[in-house]
Amino acid sequence: MGITAQENLTAWKLFRELVHYGEITTAANALDIDAGNASRLLTALERDLGFAVFDRTKRPFVLTREGKQLITNVETLLEGERNLKNLYRRVQKGENVIRIHLGICTDSDPSFLFSLIEEYAQIDPSLEICLIDRLGLEDVQNGAVHLAYIPYLAKRQSVLCVPVTTVFMVSVASPVYLERLGRPKTPQDLKNHVALQRNDPGYPVTTGLWKHNYYQAIEPKKVWYLDNHIALRAAIEGKGIALDLPFSLTEGAIKDGSLVPTLNGWHRQCWHYSLVCKYETLHKYSNLGNFMEWFALRLQNFEDLQWRSGYKLCHEDFPIFTPDGAVDETL
Template sequence: MKVEDLTLFTVVVKLGSFTAAANALDLPRGNVSRRISELEQDLGVALFFRTTRQLSLTQHGEAYHQKLLKALEALDQANDAAQQVSDSPKGKIKFGLLPESDGPLQEIIFSFQDKYPDIELDIRIINNGFLEMYPQGLDLAVHGGELLNSNIIARKVFGLERVLVASPEFLTLNKNINNIQDIKQCDCICYRWPSSGIENQWHLNDEYLQVKTKLTSNSIGFVKNAIIHGRGIGFLPQILIGDEIRNGQLIHILPDYRSEKEDIWLLSPEKKGISRVTRLLIDHLLIEMPKLVSLS
């Protein structure tokens, strides 16, 4: 009976299906089903009721699950205690990043790997840490905006501001942009959220500006490049376009108009699920990520 199989059992229970557990752990579904069957054979009891539509715990499975969670937590604590005396922590971290945030965070991630060369990082691009934490088996994720009620721990990192930007070529053709009302007469490029529509109401100086757009995308990278190519005005997080503003590809327009700050969070599973190596990355990010705001 392997610890990996016991952990697999708890993941199947948490996610409710063999397929979801396979996706979270990057395993073939058949591998998950076989290993759970072998675990049941070793124990001599059925852990799950299986139907075509539903997977649920038997009475034996429920009792086993409750005891196993405590045992695995104790094992994790023992492993952490052993590693604390080691000069080189080892382990793997699945880290979820929002689209386009990998650029600003790369140097921070690289410096962490230089400090802890035996820790493996698996970087995933995600849209929502709350929704994807368990299905993707993430240990840590970056999240922007509102928090959802869940059994996920959220740590605030900083407040993010958006700015109005356009290319020099666009501003040459549209010279009469002197106040926020002038934006309404210009073509704008808007981001489409994965689950909540087009971001065409821009919050500036405590008022909402309804903009017109002929170009939208659910890729923040596409939106940024379209603005650089003179297709319209954009409203982007300053942290994502600091380099483009500094090298003159984008111009920060109407700088007196400030956006409402959007909170950026680090999400992780409930405390008993955090490994020592994940805690090391959390501590590193909480120190280094706020520096990005001053640099932008």
């Protein structure tokens, strides 16, 4: 018994190419197959699925509602096929397991990162990733780690820097603190409050807050300089208003009511994270680049979800930027 169209990887490759090109002949050429066969394969795929994946009355073809629901999983399927082929080639060449040390900054969620490492181990068992806490760019440069996930964009000629995520920062305080001293509504109101701020090497001190495209300077009554984890604890204990905390670090406390968002959506400028690796390391380990690309995409997807859930949880009307650069304020 032959395989069905929906079990045929070529059919899904055609689906992906049609999403990109929107035209049978061009998509067929990209796969080096006959256009007539490609058309019949698409028809068979839709017959097996029981619904149309493209509206073929339009030029270029447009995904149907059902087709849109498939695209992410199709990309995952075809990415898995590519990774499996890469693994076959490495096994055929007799390559051994390679152990890579990944340094992560203090603010990273180790549980989430470890879950990604576990997931990638199923994709490429020949690459063993070891997570190491509190290491950064300098450790990449001196060879202590092979790559690092750091909270800034590194500019070094010898180092590849891959921008990964933009982190949503939120201003929070405990209900007890706000009941005692009142809730500030604007950055100017901080003149009556204690601010819990960060002052680490490579991390500019917060001197103002943003809301949409508006910026206002701040002059708190008093400032305590703390790292993020100590600032989180101090805020929960009612010591002041934390201005520099990423949403991912405060999400649990906001959900359980230990902290509440303040300042009506004014927040510290968003922070950029990146993956860094020396070029010579990439040349030495051929499959490390595949991991970096996969890891960066997974982290981007995770942070996008954090942004969206962050806006909703904080009850703020922040704009959310869509992939095409438009502003979506409907969520």
